[in-house]
Amino acid sequence: MSLQDDTALWLGRAWLPDVKGPAVVTVRDGQLCDVTSRAFPTVSHLLDADDPAAILRDLPGRALGPVGDIADVAPDPDRLHLLAPCDLQAIKACGVTFARSMVERVIEEQAAGDPARAAEVRARIGALIGDSLRNLRAGSPEAAEVKAALQAEGLWSQYLEVGIGPDAEVFTKAQPLSSVGPNAEVGLHPISTWNNPEPEIVLAVSSTGRILGATLGNDVNLRDVEGRSALLLGKAKDNNASCAIGPMIRLFDDGFSLDDVRAATLDLTVTGAGGYEMTGQSSMAEISRDPADLVAQTIGRHHQYPDGVMLFLGTLFAPTEDRDEPGQGFTHKSGDVVRIAAPGLGALVNTVRLSTECPEWHFGVRALMANLAQRGLV
Known part of the structure; x- marks a missing residue:
């Protein structure tokens, strides 16, 4: 299913070069539509509404262009392009769930x-x-x-x-607004020489813990760094451009639910120089912890997230085949293209670079608030 499928209810964000800031967007009749308003200036605001799906369907929108064309545009401040579909939410991840x-x-x-x-x-x-x-x-x-x-x-x-055991691993994957979206470069910390992509489903969760939709994510994994010590998890997981989410959140409705997430199979393809290709899958049917339980262990009376949560559910995929020398297994090379796809959720495509080579992250919460204020949205 592509973003042009009208049976899906898509929610995301796009960069508007004319205002040098983000818009809340959806897809209608094959067109990407700006639905940003004073009532819902961010995705976080919309997901905290009583009925986000119904509201999104009724919000007035401005057509920005064919979504199929825009979805293939690489990030460029002078061009309309998709961003990661979340904004103020905490970016959390569950590890070792398979x-x-x-x-x-x-x-x-x-x-x-x-x-x-x-x-x-x-x-x-x-x-x-x-x-x-x-x-x-x-x-x-x-x-x-x-x-x-x-x-x-x-x-x-x-x-x-x-x-x-009874308790799940839940860690902070990235900071709010730091995730990259489709077609962006995804970053590896330069100290790592053994690493791999992690194709995952990411749940969109409201501040009250309601699971409202899902999208795709790449929880980039530095196997050597975390392998040296679990206390290096933060260094292994949270780096510049090390978290990719997208292309858009598919909201739950009569045609798509958490049961579809439970039954989903994610397909991974990594292509590199010299015709290299690696493929893999992650079947949610084999997860050892139910997604609803993972959400309950993340948000509740024990821990609140006032702006909501984007929660990575973990992956079954762990590559063991050798890429170069025997016994060395798989590791990324600069320029690898990672494609993660799942029926009903589209595809997330990113190019691998070092974190020090990816564009620096500057557009944080203060920049967002200033931009929205300048546009009269807050």
Whole structure:
């Protein structure tokens, strides 16, 4: 499904070069429409309304042009283009939500971030637990048995606790307004030499904890940095341009719901120089924690987010095939093009660079408020 499909209710943001600021946008009859107003100057405002889907359908809009053309435009301050579809929301992420990918986190830790040691650790763990992680549910008796078996082999890891124990890992992925959108460059911290994309579904959640829609995200992963120490998670995850979200949020309605998210399959393609291509999938049917439970563990009486939350749900994908030298596994190279797609959610495409080479992030909350005020919207 593309953004031109009129059966979907899309909500996003676009950069307006004439006002040097963002607009709240939707898609109507194949046209990208500006629906920004004093009542709803941001996506955060709209998602906190009583019925965002109904309001979005009725908001007056100004056509900006064919969405198919605009959706392919790379970020340029002098051109109309799509931004990440969130603004004031906190950007949170859940890690180790798939039991099978949990094993790769254990491997990273055991290998201390060294891809050459990872193959040996992977073989040990695979021989021990085989395929017992498929469809394993966190907190279940079966999960406790797997945990005990790994502990008995001296393979205990803090990742086991968050992967199959009662409490989910929830961390801050990026700062509000720092996420990049479709066609943007996505950044890797230059200290990393072992890294990969993480294709994920991202939920749009209101300040009251209502799950209102979903979009796609790339939770860029620095395997060597986090593998050296879980205490380096912030350094591994939150860097310039290291979070991509888009292309737009699809709001839940009669044709699309959280059950569609639960059943979704994400397709990943990485293309690089010399004809290189890697493909992969992440099936939400194998998630070890229900998305609604992840939201409940993120926002509630224990922690409030007054501007809402964009919540990454985690990924099943963890590449192990060698790209260059045997035993070194996969890692990105500058110029890789990452495409993440899922039925009903469109496609998110980004080009990989170093974070130090990506455009610096300057348009923060103060800049947004000043821009909206200048336009008479706040």
